[in-house]
Amino acid sequence: MREIWPPSRNYAQNNKIHGTWSSVERALHRYGYEVDVHVTPANVKKTVTGNGSAKKPQVAESVREWLGLSADHKFATDDHSDACAVALTYLIREKIIKPKE
Template sequence: MTRILAFDTSMSSPGAALVEIRRVNARIIDVSHVTTVSSQPHGLRAEIVEAWATLFIAKHGAKFDEILREDFVGRTSRQNHPVFSAWGAIDQALNKFGLNFTHPAISQSKVKRLVVGNGKAEKSDVERAVRELTGYTGEFATDDCSDAAAVALAWAIEKGLIKEGDF
């Protein structure tokens, strides 16, 4: 069994997913997100993200085999600053438990290509593929939750733990 904690990181609405792989079957254990308000200072928003991530990690006993995140490449510092502040907040949450990301961030296009079969897939395609690969019937409150699950699934597909999506 492999327990994968994955994040789709942003400052406005980061998502997290805990996915368990047993043999060749993937199952979503839990998903979560938090929403911050753009009128709040970045420092406060980062603290909210850190608190949310800390609670999610603690809820699941801080026991994960792999910890992953989706990559982000912004064109300007105005785009990069909020996302990298959120990255730092999640890093801080992980560090409280002596944890760290176990692999480099995975690009959005690679996640989509591995999970959906198309590097330019739409959010609805990603959600559908995640549901097909996991049998998940629960609610995804935001795209960020299904995107986080897709990050975990992309890594599992790349490592040969489950089969690539073909939807």
């Protein structure tokens, strides 16, 4: 599963993201895997927080709750909590874990 990257006006940033995706896809292909599910940032936020327009602190808070981390747990960067949110979205969509009620 991959979170869709909304195009940026910054060409260099887009180039880095797409270059990284290409490397990941080549590595996955080598072992018989592929990225076959794409989700929007709003879908990830909705799945993990219940709010499709949640801000990064809300996403991080929900990830801590989902993972049973302490409320004072600090992620090294927003990217780390975002990556966990994408992984949680995959697990929920595939019914590997149950969504919160």
